[in-house]
Amino acid sequence: MTKLSVNINKIATLRNSRGGDVPNVIQFAKDVQRFGAEGVTIHPRPDERHIRYQDAYDLKPVVHTEYNIEGNPITKFMDMVLEIKPTQVTLVPDGINALTSNAGWDAIKNKDFLTEVISEFKRNNIRTSIFVDPDTKQIEGAKLTGTDRIELYTEGFAHQYSLGNNEAIKPYATCAELANKIGLGVNAGHDLSLENIKFFKDNIPGLLEVSIGHALISESLYLGIENVVNMYLNKLK
Numbered sequence: 001m002t003k004l005s006v007n008i009n010k011i012a013t014l015r016n017s018r019g020g021d022v023p024n025v026i027q028f029a030k031d032v033q034r035f036g037a038e039g040v041t042i043h044p045r046p047d048e049r050h051i052r053y054q055d056a057y058d059l060k061p062v063v064h065t066e067y068n069i070e071g072n073p074i075t076k077f078m079d080m081v082l083e084i085k086p087t088q089v090t091l092v093p094d095g096i097n098a099l100t101s102n103a104g105w106d107a108i109k110n111k112d113f114l115t116e117v118i119s120e121f122k123r124n125n126i127r128t129s130i131f132v133d134p135d136t137k138q139i140e141g142a143k144l145t146g147t148d149r150i151e152l153y154t155e156g157f158a159h160q161y162s163l164g165n166n167e168a169i170k171p172y173a174t175c176a177e178l179a180n181k182i183g184l185g186v187n188a189g190h191d192l193s194l195e196n197i198k199f200f201k202d203n204i205p206g207l208l209e210v211s212i213g214h215a216l217i218s219e220s221l222y223l224g225i226e227n228v229v230n231m232y233l234n235k236l237k
């Protein structure tokens with residue numbers, strides 16, 4: 001069973017584009033859970049261009065499924081996560097100006113730093129996951145940091161799969177097998193979509209959770225637009 005955690009960053013992006021509170025991220029988080037999502041993911045960035053730190057606090061009382069907060073563990077982020085105590089924190093090595101996440105950790109080079117940060121979160125009973133590329137050396141490195149889980153960075157797979165290259169799943173499957181063997185839980189995310197999720201899930205052993213935002217919100221627009229246009233047309237009759 002693989003849990004679906006809905007990343008609601010894009011709802012905040014839309015809200016922020018107009019000021020005000022439409023669409024309302026809190027209501028959206030409540031709704032995705034009502035519709036069956038098994039988790040809510042946010043990825044606050046230092047510039048707060050989409051999800052804001054305040055949203056992270058406001059979401060805490062309404063996320064009754066798994067609350068996953070992702071980000072680079074700078075001091076401000078760590079303090080917030082330690083205060084909120086979500087179900088899971090996913091550490092991502094984003095550059096400050098990165099448009100979106102674009103690489104996993106070098107868990108070998110950053111072993112001491114990650115070990116320290118992870119132990120602090122675990123001391124506070126927060127499950128930890130680290131974002132990694134599909135490289136077996138990084139899976140072994142991740143294990144040495146003490147993390148509970150890894151999140152496989154799936155952008156490469158998603159891109160290759162869209163070009164018809166199904167072989168691109170192989171390093172992910174190999175890494176998942178290794179993670180299962182050495183006792184690391186396996187999550188995955190980035191550019192997963194209705195087009196590629198079934199193939200990914202079917203080929204990744206022990207996939208515990210996927211977090212999906214960009215495609216899921218885009219698909220919701222595509223699949224909802226006909227209904228809404230018709231609702232407007234009915235009102236204009």
Ligand SMILES: CC(=O)[C@@H](O)[C@H](O)COP(=O)(O)O
Pocket residue numbers: 007009010043045050070092099100101131189190213
């Ligand atoms: C770690 C990951 O792949 C996602 O959290 C992604 O980075 C979403 O962040 P943005 O919404 O800022 O693109």
Ligand SMILES: NCC(=O)COP(=O)(O)O
Pocket residue numbers: 007041043070151188189190191192211212213214215216
């Ligand atoms: N951890 C990945 C995530 O939360 C969503 O990534 P994306 O679906 O917005 O690419």
